[in-house]
Amino acid sequence: MGLAEWFVERLALDRFRAKYLGKPFPVHTTFFLGEIALFCFALLVVTGLYLALFYEPSAENVNVGGSVMPAAFASTVLIDSHPFGLLMRRMHHWAAHLMIAAIVLHLLRVFFTAAYRKPRELNWVLGLVLLAGTIMASFAGYLLPYDQFSVTATAIGYGIARSVPWIGGAVADVLFAGRFPSPSTVPRFFAYHVVYAPLILSALIGLHLLIVLKQKHTEPSSSAGHSASADASGGRLISGIPFWPQQSALMAVLFLLVFAAAAALSAFLPVHPSGYYGPPGPATPEVKPDWYLLWVYGALRLIPGDLSFRLFGATIGSEAIGAMLVPGAIALAILLVPWLDRAPSSLYFAEHPLASPARLAMGLAGLTLFAALSVAGFSDELKLSVPVLWVVTLLSPLVVWWATYSLASRRRRASGTLGLGRN
Ligand code: HEM
Incomplete structure (x- = not known):
C-alpha cells in the first residue's frame, strides 16, 4: 500500500477523493488568471513572513552610525543591505504588482465572457471586494518602509480620507491612529498589513473558490471538443481535465512560472529603493501612485482645485469629487454590471x-x-x-x-x- 493510500484509508478520504479530486477543469489559458492571482498571494505571504523577521514596526528614532532615523526606515535599509533580503523585498513588491495585474485581467476575462451572469453575481461582487481589499493591503504596505516617498504617499491618502464629507475627519483619524504622521500609524498599518489583510483576504479568497466549486466554472465554448470528464457530484457532464492529477500538475507548473517571473523581475528591476528616497524630511518629493491608481490621480487633475459645493452643512471639495465621487461612481457602475446586463444567461457556457x-x-x-x-x-x-x-x-x-x-x-x-x- 502506498503512502497516499495509507492516508486515504486512515482518514476515510474516499468520499472526498471521489467528490472533489475528479472535478473537471476547463483547459483554457484565460482560466489561469485567477490561479495566478492566488499564487501571487501565496508568494506575498511567504516573502512577507521572511521580511517580518527583520522589519521594525516603529517610527521612533534610532541612532545608526551617528545618523538619527526612524526605526522602520533603518530596518528596511538593513533588509536591503542583505543580498537575500533585497531579493525577498523586491519579490514581495513585484508579487503585489503581479497579483493586482492578474486580478484585473481575471476580471476582464469574466466581464468579456459574461461569466458574471446569474448565478455568478455573488462572485462578481466578492471579486470586486477582493480587488479593493488587495489594493488597500498594498496601500498599508506602502507606508511600512517609512521613507520620504512612502510617508508623502500616505499623507496624500490621509488627505483624501479626510476630504470625505461629514465623517471623513473622524474616520481618517481612527484608521490612521491619530493625525498623520502620528507615531502610532506605523504599528497600526503594520497590523493591517500583516494580520488583518492576509486573514481577511484568505477567508474571502476561500469563499470565492468555494462558490466557484459549488456553481462550477463556466465552460469556454471552444472547449467543446475536449474530452468530457464526469462531474462526480452528480451534476452535468463538463468537458475538461480532472483536478487530480492533471490540473494539479498544470497548477504546479503555473506556480513555478509565477515564482520565476517574480524572481526574474526582482533580479533585474529594482522597486521602491528606500535608501535612495531617504528618511522622511520636510521636502516633499514628486509622488505619483502606482499604475493601478493612476486613473484616480488623473481624475484629481481634471477637477479644478477651487471647485466645491455645500451639501447638508458639509463642503464637498475638489479632492472629494476627484478621488471619491468620480471613482465611487465608476466602481458602482462596475459592481452593477450583472444587473445591468439583462440578456438571458447560460449556466454552463462562457460567451x-x-x-x-x-x-x-x-x-x-x-x-x-x-x-x-x-x-x-x-x-x-x-x-x-x-x-x-x-x-x-x-x-x-x-x-x-x-x-x-x-x-x-x-x-x-x-x-x-x-x-x-x-x-
Ligand atoms: C484575490 C483576487 C481573486 C482571486 C485569487 C480569484 C481566484 C479565482 C479563481 C482561481 C477562479 C477559478 C479560475 C478562473 O475562472 O479563472 C475564479 C473564478 C471566478 N472569479 Fe475570481 N479571483 C479573484 C478576484 C476576482 C474579481 C476581481 C472578479 C470580478 C469582479 C472575480 C470573479 C470571478 C468569477 C465570476 C468567477 C467564475 C468564473 C467562471 O465560472 O467562468 N474574481 N476566481
Whole structure:
C-alpha cells in the first residue's frame, strides 16, 4: 500500500477523493488568471513572513552610525543591505504588482465572457471586494518602509480620507491612529498589513473558490471538443481535465512560472529603493501612485482645485469629487454590471467576447477611460492643459465605443450568431 493510500484509508478520504479530486477543469489559458492571482498571494505571504523577521514596526528614532532615523526606515535599509533580503523585498513588491495585474485581467476575462451572469453575481461582487481589499493591503504596505516617498504617499491618502464629507475627519483619524504622521500609524498599518489583510483576504479568497466549486466554472465554448470528464457530484457532464492529477500538475507548473517571473523581475528591476528616497524630511518629493491608481490621480487633475459645493452643512471639495465621487461612481457602475446586463444567461457556457457587440464596446470604452484618466496623471510632463485633458477623456471612450460597436456588429452579422453555447 502506498503512502497516499495509507492516508486515504486512515482518514476515510474516499468520499472526498471521489467528490472533489475528479472535478473537471476547463483547459483554457484565460482560466489561469485567477490561479495566478492566488499564487501571487501565496508568494506575498511567504516573502512577507521572511521580511517580518527583520522589519521594525516603529517610527521612533534610532541612532545608526551617528545618523538619527526612524526605526522602520533603518530596518528596511538593513533588509536591503542583505543580498537575500533585497531579493525577498523586491519579490514581495513585484508579487503585489503581479497579483493586482492578474486580478484585473481575471476580471476582464469574466466581464468579456459574461461569466458574471446569474448565478455568478455573488462572485462578481466578492471579486470586486477582493480587488479593493488587495489594493488597500498594498496601500498599508506602502507606508511600512517609512521613507520620504512612502510617508508623502500616505499623507496624500490621509488627505483624501479626510476630504470625505461629514465623517471623513473622524474616520481618517481612527484608521490612521491619530493625525498623520502620528507615531502610532506605523504599528497600526503594520497590523493591517500583516494580520488583518492576509486573514481577511484568505477567508474571502476561500469563499470565492468555494462558490466557484459549488456553481462550477463556466465552460469556454471552444472547449467543446475536449474530452468530457464526469462531474462526480452528480451534476452535468463538463468537458475538461480532472483536478487530480492533471490540473494539479498544470497548477504546479503555473506556480513555478509565477515564482520565476517574480524572481526574474526582482533580479533585474529594482522597486521602491528606500535608501535612495531617504528618511522622511520636510521636502516633499514628486509622488505619483502606482499604475493601478493612476486613473484616480488623473481624475484629481481634471477637477479644478477651487471647485466645491455645500451639501447638508458639509463642503464637498475638489479632492472629494476627484478621488471619491468620480471613482465611487465608476466602481458602482462596475459592481452593477450583472444587473445591468439583462440578456438571458447560460449556466454552463462562457460567451464569446464578440457575441455581444454592446458589451465588448462598453468594456473597451471603459478601458479607454481608465487609460485616458491615467494619461491625465502625466499632464505636467506632457504639457497638456486641463481643457485638452477633458476633451481627450470624454471623447476617446466614445470613439472607441462607436468603432468597436460598428466593427463587432458587422463581424457578427457576417458570421451568424457567435458564442452563447448550448444550455
Ligand atoms: C484575490 C483576487 C481573486 C482571486 C485569487 C480569484 C481566484 C479565482 C479563481 C482561481 C477562479 C477559478 C479560475 C478562473 O475562472 O479563472 C475564479 C473564478 C471566478 N472569479 Fe475570481 N479571483 C479573484 C478576484 C476576482 C474579481 C476581481 C472578479 C470580478 C469582479 C472575480 C470573479 C470571478 C468569477 C465570476 C468567477 C467564475 C468564473 C467562471 O465560472 O467562468 N474574481 N476566481
